[in-house]
Amino acid sequence: MIDTGTPMLVARNVAFGFPQRPAFLKPLSLSARRGECWGIIGPNGAGKSTLLRLLGGLLVPDSGTILLGGRPLATVAMRERAKCIAFLPQQLAGDLHLPTAEVVLMGRYPYRRFGLFEDAADRDIARRVMAATGTQHLADRPVSTLSGGEARRVHIAAALAQEPTVLLLDEPTASLDLYHQLSILEIISERAKEDGLLVVVVTHDVNLAARFSTHVLILDEGRCVAAGPPLEAMTTELLESVYDVRLATAKADHDAGRWVIPISPRPGDTKGYRA
């Protein structure tokens, strides 16, 4: 039985700034457990991807600490971290002339210090995650010849082959068609339910976030303005002010309860977009 009691990933007053933008991300705290699915939403430049990189240890916070399973993330060696946290950036290499099966197997990298080839256990894991992501039939195709949705699924398979407990995804559904948006989020939430994976997804799609997340975290200008279960955190008024738009809502028949429909930019210039 997977222990879902103790928090897997904890951020305590984590703040971060870039040389050109000091104090970009304001002090922020969160606590996430295994089996949960977190959606990070907010407008462009709100700090969503930065927060995701901090949680993955790819950026080091200026202040505050991040705990991975109770250990400070800064003290975890890169390879050890890679066995716990898988990360998928939004931009993927477009010209990858390697067969799909090989790219999935490359997810096993942190488990092998020496030796050139993966063993039978690695290949079993690769086969399993390719079945879970529906990519078996692509095994011999070079990744460069796949469609955007197929390539994204292959990279998710590689991330799952890493056997992580935390999966961080930066806009995994951006520029994908409706089928692939839904299928990718279904694959991920299934892994969260069955394997007790903690999933953190940065997304622009508030409806998908509401539907597939157990928790959402809303960022606006580097500040966390709301966090919690989607229905409570994502009020229409808050979304309207964060995104600076007028919204309509419609009743939906899934758990999240309603659809959010963007209508028009809000009049006035509260966020300085039109300055």
Added chain:
Amino acid sequence: MTRLTPARYFTFLALCGGLMLVVLILSPGIGSTSAGVGFLDAWRAYFRGDPQSTAYRIGFVLRMPRTLLALQAGITLGLCGAVFQTLFRNPLATPYTLGIASGGSLGALIAIMLGIQGLFFGVPIRAVWAFCGALMVIAVVFVFTRGARRLTTSELLLAGVTMGLFCSAMMMLLTSLSNARQTIDMVRWMMGSLKTVGHLESTTCWPVTLPCWIVLVLHARALNQYALGEELAASRGVHVARLQITCIVFASLATAAIVAVCGPIGFVGLVVPQITALLVGRDARILLPGSAMLGGLFLAVCDWTSHLAIGAIGRLMHRDLVGSELPIGVVTAVVGVPIFLVLLHRRAASMQSAA
């Protein structure tokens, strides 16, 4: 596209290794035809144990060391070309992209200009100057691109190409200031050559090249991750900045050593990695050792061609060119381009039929 299995890996590398052995065994018998020493003459003299005979001297003091140097230079240039192309994600990158060849040439030209000759701890002083010139250029490129904590490959490329152009300009200045004999020396040097005096040239490089080869080949799996993207590689546990610096430093050292001894031999580092990729795929685990071994074979065969072709060209031109040889850079281009174009055409055709 087939996956890289241990069977495929070892078969290909064993094949290349076998061919290299064949090249080495044939080497005492192949060279300028005017010498009149054949394959059997040379090996007969070797097994008779007669080091004073002409056949032995031509086969094992002139020809075999030369082939050893060709193999060594080809391995280095092929391997470093593959590393640079992976690192810069650019099929046009070569071992010389960061200005190593121009820096080395400038160093050698300065030595020629100053009339420095002789040996320094058993190494030709001209080669020492060339080696230092190459390292100076790399150092400058590094210092000026390391403003940020991480290297950006586009800035490195830009700095390298600029430094290369600067060194070329300085080389022009030196040639214009030198007398006729020095100019001939300089032009000869810049053509690149595998000329050897006994085992001196090939053995001076080993202490530099061999460790570099090992270090580079050991980073193949990390380079594969790097090809996925820098952030993805970092999330998998690859120390990206360290990988970049290690690869650039060791590839530059090895290339500088070869440039110092052979001059700037072009084309091997550009075309051999691409030929290898077309043959066995872009997986760095096989691309790096494969490019290395094919590079060695390629350069050794090109060197033979430069000897054998000169006789035919001499007969065509009704001139006695015995004793001279074609510049090796000409041969690498003439042999390499057709092979490359044929493979490229075949790949384009197979991609069309697949689609």
